[in-house]
Amino acid sequence: MPNNNALLILERFEQRGPVRQEGRGWKTRCPHPDHEDRDPSFFLYPGGGGKCFSQCAQYWPPRELASLLGISLPHWDGGLTLSELAEAKGIPENFFGSLGVANGYAGTGKQRRECVDIPYSNEKGEIVAVRKRLRLEGQGRYLWRRGDHPTLYGLPYLADIKRTGKVVLVEGETDCWTLWHHGIPSLGIPGASMWQSKYAVLLEGLDVYLWCEPDGGGDGLLKSVSADLPNLRLITAPEGAKDPSELYLQVGDGFKQTMENLLTAARPFKEFQVEAFTEEARQSLATAQDLLDSPELISKLSESIEVSGYAGDTRPAIMAYVAISSRLLRSPLNLAYISQSSAGKNAAVDAALPFVPETNYYLVRASSPRALIYNDEEFTNRIVILTEADSLPEDGPAASAMRSLMSDGEMSYEVTEKGEDGQHHTRKIVKKGPTGLITTSTKPLGDQASTRTFTVTIPDSVEQTRAIMHVHASRADQGLPELDFSAWLALQRWLELAGEKRVVVPFGHSLADLVTATSVRMRRDFNQLLIVIQTIAMLHQRLRNKDGQGRIIATIADYREARSLLDEVFTTTVSEGATPAIRETVEAVRYLSPTGNTVMQIQLMSELKLGKSVVHYRVGRALKGGWLVNQTTIKGAPAQLVLGEPLPDGNPLPHPDELVCVENPESDSNLRTVPEIDQGSNEGSNEDFNPIAPNSGVEPPGFNRGFERFEPIPVSTTHTTALVKISEGPLPWDPFLDEEKDNEPNVN
Ligand SMILES: [Zn+2]
Secondary structure, eight states, X not given: OOOHHHHHHHHHHHHHSOOEEETTEEEEOOOOTTOOOSSOOEEEOTXXXXXXXXXXXEEEOHHHHHHHTTOOOOOOOOBOOHHHHHHHHTOOGGXXXXXXXXXEEESSGGGOEEEEEEEEEOTTSXXXXXEEEOOSSSTTOEEEOTTOOOOOBTGGGHHHHHHHTXXXXXXXXXXXXXXXXXXXXXXXXXXXXXXXXXXXXXXTTSEEEEEEOSSTTHHHHHHHHHHHOTTOEEEEOOTTOSSHHHHHHHHGGGHHHHHHHHHHHOEEHHHHHHHHHHHHHHHHHHHHHHHHTOTTHHHHHHHHXXXXXXXXXXXXXXXXXXXXXXXXXXXXXXXXXXXXXXXOHHHHHHHHGGGSOGGGEEEEETTSTHHHHSOOOOOTTEEEEEETGGGSOTTSHHHHHHHHHHHHSSEEEEEEEEOTTSOEEEEEEEEOSOEXXXXXXXXXOOHHHHTTSEEEEOOOOHHHHHHHHHHHHHHHHTOOOOOOOHHHHHHHHHHHHHOOOOEEOTTHHHHHHHSOOOSXXXXXXXXXXXXXXXXXXXXXXXXXXXXXXXXXEOOHHHHHHHHHHHHHHHHHHHTTTOOXXXXXXXXXXXXXXXXXXXXXXXXXXXXXXXXXHHHHHHHHHHHHHTSEEEOOOSTTSOOOEEEOSOOOOOOOSOOHHHHHHHHOGGGOTTOOOOOOOOSSOOTTHHHHOOXXXXXXXXXXXXXXXXXXXXXXXXXXXXXXXXXXXXSSSOOXXXXXXXXXXXXXXXXX
């Protein structure tokens, strides 16, 4: 018997015109005033809701449908009983006995009302969670019993499901009931966001079919399930039926046949994936083609960065772009920006971000280091951006995560957690790389770190400060032009989906011979230089030749670009921190002290036309480098500066012309053997690449999946119904099993 509300609605429909029983519900004319529905296309569900399958293409829950019909339903918030639920889903009530589903209560006092208790059990049939269903429709339908840890629904039947060799994964219990009732093996995921990687182990050896609900969380569920079960097959929901339960209500007795047809027609997830990727790659290329086919890509980037409001020398911002692009290589760049707090090092990084998809990086401010540790992100082929890195507590897990990124290109750290036994346990977390790192700080990070990291200093010159002020002024004045970043975003997407990520640098050994090797650091930095060259070649890959294995061959043009970006970085590296700004400051002391007299900072401020803080910072760095010496012995007194060690000299990077003769075989018969310079082994490097962009919207497996995100329990729940173990009793799909013995399964 339909519930009272459904009866009232049905009665009203019968007054309006012909109503015909179909499936488990009724077919009639759409009640919407704007819809002249001559050919009845409205379906009234047994629970009282209804859906127009033509013009309106909309579902109305009972209360809204009633108001559309001009009747009002008696106010009712009395909870839900098993008979009402059974009726609405078209399943005989006695079917539920063997499942342990029973009438229960939720809430206390005036809040207390009837509900349906749905036990979730493990494989042994022990109840591990209880979900209370409070109503048929709308928000707040469900409550979890306090402290419960839900699992897949239907696990007591897992052994029997395994005998069938296949399982249909659905969202929620209702669809399981419908499928079980028709002898189709199935398990329920309690909600679209509740898939967990550990479930994959339970399903080993089974052909897994996922019913994808067309709206809502379906996409997210598909992403997380397919990450763990790549051989998944997808059931495409037939038009008008978002889930199996709804399909059953519409087709009634034809349900089992329809389902079997759907299973036969289900396609491997991989096919969809390939199609979607191919199509997306094609579209991305069309959008980004002008950029990808331009030899002036980096200049265009520089112009766009300027137009978007970045002041002064754009190279620090371009370096951030290169670093983020290097995420696709086997070992991405580590980049450290160092300057005073006000000099815009964060601005340099921020200026690059609009040019890349948000999924390419993970931005953490050191003021909230927990965001680096406690997150559900995946970090493969991404760059972690950590601003104000020197403010991280040095011995915390965030600092150790940062250090592992710098040294291993992969994030690992230990966290202490309270386990189910109430004890605290230390757990080592490893997030799969390759992952690069960009940090900003006011002082160099630890020694070990900086040898594996490219240091980029941001000029703190008067000109730079003035340029920044001018940008602020124009922003306040007429605003900055709205830039269209879509081609840039498409460029990165195309690289990810279809681009080649392996690059050989044929002139690598020549370069190794020609760079100045006076600094120990140069050894490691040389590798970073190669990564920059490779990244630039990768960005220009449509203009570059490929070798026999399809790898991009970098050219001198890529080196020229890298050199102009890195000029200062390398000069600074070789001269151990003597940036042009520091040099200028030391030179000013030399100028002000022709006879070796001491110089005060206040004199430098006026000589360099710089503010106190800038001069103080520069003098500090010069003192640390030993190029200036403070002669005062009085603590806290103004510095009395004299010259110290001579400044180191020279740009260690050879001019591109010096390399040309070795790049072009025709030009030099004494060509040295030109080996491939690649990072690590080339074997299978392309296979390693995961074409699925890390997506922050997807819940990745594993780490830190608590149960906090379940619907909160607003009222205290009481448990009045004894819940029986549900592994006993007849199994709901025995008939299906029998049939399977006679017939070959449709799908192997
Ligand atoms: Zn309609």
